[in-house]
Amino acid sequence: MxxxxxxxxxxxxxxxxxxxxxxxxxxxxxxxxxxxxxxxxxxxxxxxxxxxxxxxxxxxxxxxxxxxxxxxxxGLGLIGMAAQAFFSQDLVQTAVPCIARLADTTDLSAHLGVLDGVDIVYVLRRTPEHGRYVSNIRVGSRLPAHAAVMGRIILAHMPEEAVRRLFAGAPLQPSTPHTPVTMDQLTERLAADRAAGLAWSDGFFEAGISSVAAAIFDSAGIPIAALNVSGQTTSFDGPARRERIGRAVAETAEEISRRLGWAGPARQQNPTRLEVVA
Incomplete structure (x- = not known):
């Protein structure tokens, strides 16, 4: 009763x-x-x-x-309402100019995502003014966090026990043959992402499309979001180009984090490290 x-x-x-x-x-x-x-x-x-x-x-x-x-x-009415709610928060307001600049600098589509349960939710998208490839993913779209690069890099900076609790009872559905489908596989992938400081993907959800993501931290050092850039795999060709993209993503994520009050040490990144998932 x-x-x-x-x-x-x-x-x-x-x-x-x-x-x-x-x-x-x-x-x-x-x-x-x-x-x-x-x-x-x-x-x-x-x-x-x-x-x-x-x-x-x-x-x-x-x-x-x-x-x-x-x-x-x-529908777009609800998506727009949710986007407006997110925009009113410090995170998105802080990220907008940084992510817009990142899109233009890399000539790739740039996105901001937050973790919601076992999904990553896209809350911001900016595309380069003259980009050859424009992401068609919409604000409000959800992707499985264990498989998408923004989800992976957030999870990579969470305690392993917290990740295991989060996915307890939740099946790790494969998106490609390379998607982690067991907790052991996932923790191994997250350890590699954490060591690299970036999560990379080639041809993950769509053949010929690559992306790379970095985590964003709040004043307490908690990973509260992630950003990524994505584009045709040919746009990532060459070690020098990949290094520039990785460095731009890492620097932008750190800039947003510091604007949000994060005071941690400059992160040691290896932007050229590649984790092929498709």
Whole structure:
């Protein structure tokens, strides 16, 4: 039986708002609602209520249709709201000019990501003015942290026990044959990333695309975010070019960290170190 405090709190909850929130979360986690009956059962509501929620959320641009009979995905209205919330925080405001400069300096697409559970969430994207390759990843996109370079470099700077707790019971799904699929494989990969100071990837989610990421620290020395640059693998060709890219990413991450109050020693980076994951 709920105690008096729980009963009082539940009296102020709005069931329609809860249902809408649960539906949004369900869609964000991958259910495109192509099977109305299955989604209604999963949410514990009837199909009429589900249809009303979908219609309302689409009208508010919180979701958008993928295509004819292809279901729904999170819409630009909700993504924009989330991006605005992130932008109001010191992290993103501090990072914007630095990441824009990084994109222009390297002639590559640059991104900022934060860890949310076992995912990395993209909260900022900047593209070079005259870049040949422009990343099509959207703010609000989620990638598995154990596989994506920004997730890897954040995890690499966390205590191993914390990483093991985070992924306890969470399957490490492969994105390529080189993705770590066991905790031992993951901790080995993270140790290499930590030693390098950067996480590298070649052809990870898309053939011919490379990327490299560095961690961003707060005043307490905690890794709170990461940034990366990505582009065609040919744009990374040559040791000198890779070294310049790696150094630019490391220096930009350190600049943002210091602006956020991080006072640690200058990190010893080896920007040319390559961890091939695809």
């Amino acid at each position: 709920p105690d008096a405090a729980e009963a009082e709190e539940s009296a102020y909850l709005s069931p329609p708002v809860q249902r809408a929130a649960r539906l949004l979360r369900h869609i964000a986690e991958g259910d495109t609602v192509t099977n109305m009956a299955a989604t209604a059962r999963a949410l514990g509501i009837n199909r009429t209520t589900l249809l009303r929620l979908l219609t309302t959320l689409e009208a508010e641009r919180f979701i958008e249709p993928i295509g004819p009979n292809a279901g729904w995905r999170i």
